[in-house]
Amino acid sequence: MVFDILYRIYYGFLNPPTAKKHEDVIRFGLLSASNIAPIALIAPAKCHPETIVAAVAARDKSRAEAYAKKHGIPIVHSNYEDLLNDPSIDAIYISLPNAHHYEWAIKALRAKKHVLLEKPPCSNATEAHSLFAYAKNNKDTILLEAFHTHFHPAWQTFMSLVHDSSNAGKIRSASAAQYLPKYGFGATDIRWRFDLAGGCMMDFGTYPMSILRNVLREEPQAENLSAKARTVEFASIMKREEVDEAMEVKFKTKSGAIGNIFADLRTSCQWKFPPQVLRGYIPSFGLPKCEVECLEREVESPESRGEVAGSIDSGRCFVKRKVTFWNYLMPSIYHRIDVEDEYVVRGDAGILKSWKDVQHLNAYTWPKGDIRGTGIEKAWWTSYSYQLEEFVNRIKRRKGSGVWVDGEESMKQMEAIDLVYNKAGMSVRPSTGFQV
Ligand SMILES: NC(=O)C1=CN([C@@H]2O[C@H](COP(=O)(O)OP(=O)(O)OC[C@H]3O[C@@H](n4cnc5c(N)ncnc54)[C@H](OP(=O)(O)O)[C@@H]3O)[C@@H](O)[C@H]2O)C=CC1
Numbered sequence: 001m002v003f004d005i006l007y008r009i010y011y012g013f014l015n016p017p018t019a020k021k022h023e024d025v026i027r028f029g030l031l032s033a034s035n036i037a038p039i040a041l042i043a044p045a046k047c048h049p050e051t052i053v054a055a056v057a058a059r060d061k062s063r064a065e066a067y068a069k070k071h072g073i074p075i076v077h078s079n080y081e082d083l084l085n086d087p088s089i090d091a092i093y094i095s096l097p098n099a100h101h102y103e104w105a106i107k108a109l110r111a112k113k114h115v116l117l118e119k120p121p122c123s124n125a126t127e128a129h130s131l132f133a134y135a136k137n138n139k140d141t142i143l144l145e146a147f148h149t150h151f152h153p154a155w156q157t158f159m160s161l162v163h164d165s166s167n168a169g170k171i172r173s174a175s176a177a178q179y180l181p182k183y184g185f186g187a188t189d190i191r192w193r194f195d196l197a198g199g200c201m202m203d204f205g206t207y208p209m210s211i212l213r214n215v216l217r218e219e220p221q222a223e224n225l226s227a228k229a230r231t232v233e234f235a236s237i238m239k240r241e242e243v244d245e246a247m248e249v250k251f252k253t254k255s256g257a258i259g260n261i262f263a264d265l266r267t268s269c270q271w272k273f274p275p276q277v278l279r280g281y282i283p284s285f286g287l288p289k290c291e292v293e294c295l296e297r298e299v300e301s302p303e304s305r306g307e308v309a310g311s312i313d314s315g316r317c318f319v320k321r322k323v324t325f326w327n328y329l330m331p332s333i334y335h336r337i338d339v340e341d342e343y344v345v346r347g348d349a350g351i352l353k354s355w356k357d358v359q360h361l362n363a364y365t366w367p368k369g370d371i372r373g374t375g376i377e378k379a380w381w382t383s384y385s386y387q388l389e390e391f392v393n394r395i396k397r398r399k400g401s402g403v404w405v406d407g408e409e410s411m412k413q414m415e416a417i418d419l420v421y422n423k424a425g426m427s428v429r430p431s432t433g434f435q436v
């Protein structure tokens, strides 16, 4: 297992092989020399036959030059506008601070470029509605909020286990939690800047929120949602009372399902043994985990189907499913999907028999022969690679796997984030004032 993990990290993130490029390759330009671009686009584009990262622009040209040299990017522009005006570029990857997403996505679309836009798409829902309405009217260009996790086969497998299986009853509850260790992001990081639309819920918290909204297939309602933030402790941060480093959200959907979200960008040790005074200083980590519990549903007994030895002459069989997805965030490194089916056979006299089936599954690629696969994907492909593949498919007007994050989804997601800030007693991130 350790070897497999290292193998997938090496090829997926560190040193993917360079693919032989097609003639009609899509030429990407990077809007900013960000930290995330190497794993979210540069590596996936390198091993994809239909993409290259052809240009980069940064606020400071010398920084862009150094970045271009490091990552083998041939063209360097002096500023963001010049990149958008470069006719040799087809698509723009925007990994700016959140507060700049709206303005530069509109400008890139206006320049007739396809746009791969980092999450969250905007500072707030008002901007998101405006952006996706604008994009809808620009039929020749593709805009995608880069919610990479949804594109990985593991996520799709997980979703089918909770929705499409005959053993999956209506969802009773779902939770998603993720933790990054304290000290990962310094005091000057964009995540702690209210003016740049930072905060945990805008950043790390977007994942569990998106995951639960998609799992529950219902939107959280204001009247049934509570949110509690832990604000940043750096004394130097402006508007620190508005900047969350962790967020806990609890809600109930209209149909009665329970949702629990927890995201922590600065996790410290919770173990019992270090003295309490020290715990706050010790960084800690937890594997992202999504757990879904379904209500019991009646099924044909596996015994009557001949799948389990023994015979049940009378009685009705019920099953209660629980599915746990470990590491939905970076599934290509490692993930595991645990499926627990608790069966019970009830007769007139009560329980006749009960047992539990447990499976541990994974899905690093599409199953063999599955029409969602193209045959070029590899077990080390990251969620970013699967995302890029679908972005390319849309640009080329191909059907692809069918996985997509549409504008409606991105707007609903932004509405949910705004709602959380409202309920946590914090301000929704302000609009920049940029006019379409
Ligand atoms: N999909 C994913 O897995 C991840 C997504 N993200 C998202 O990507 C975006 C960027 O995150 P990350 O790469 O960590 O951030 P970085 O700070 O590394 O990059 C942000 C870039 O924005 C540019 N920039 C423009 N204006 C400003 C400003 N006023 N202050 C600071 N930087 C500015 C800088 O560009 P320049 O080079 O021009 O100086 C900088 O390189 C965020 O929206 C974040 O949510 C982040 C991490 C993971």
Ligand SMILES: O=C1OC[C@@H](O)[C@H](O)[C@H]1O
Binding pocket: 203, 204, 329
């Ligand atoms: O994947 C991620 O991990 C770290 C976060 O801060 C980042 O924005 C997110 O996308």
